Amino acid sequence: MVGGVDAHTDFHQAAVIDSIGRHLATQAFPTTPDGYHRLLDWLRSHGDxxxxxxxxxxxxxxxxxxxxxxxQVTVPSR
Structure with a gap:
């Protein structure tokens, strides 16, 4: 699966899609070290x-x- 993040000052809105493009989930996380950790755990909880x-x-x-x-997460450059 693939994740996407819309970045903001106080929170990041994350979304997950599967290998055929189906939207699985969306959730917001704070822009803090704990928020980044929770965001990554959440993404990984949906699969590979x-x-x-x-x-x-x-x-x-x-x-x-x-x-x-x-x-060790691939983040494409701009």
């Missing part, structure tokens, strides 16, 4: 995580993108 697209990897999403990469 292939990659996560993160909006704003040069702005609001940069810390999350860094966290995901440090945890």
């Amino acid at each position: 995580l292939i990659a996560v697209g993160v909006e704003g990897t040069g702005a609001y999403g940069c810390e999350l993108a860094r966290y995901l990469r440090q945890n």
Whole structure:
């Protein structure tokens, strides 16, 4: 499955889709270290995580993108 994240100042809105493009779930997480950890656990709870697209990897999403990469998650560059 693949994740996508819409990055904001105080929270990130994450979504999960399966291998044939079906939307599985959406949830918001705070932009804190604990929030990043919970977001990654939540994504992985839906199955084999292939990659996560993160909006704003040069702005609001940069810390999350860094966290995901440090945890062996593919985050495509802009």
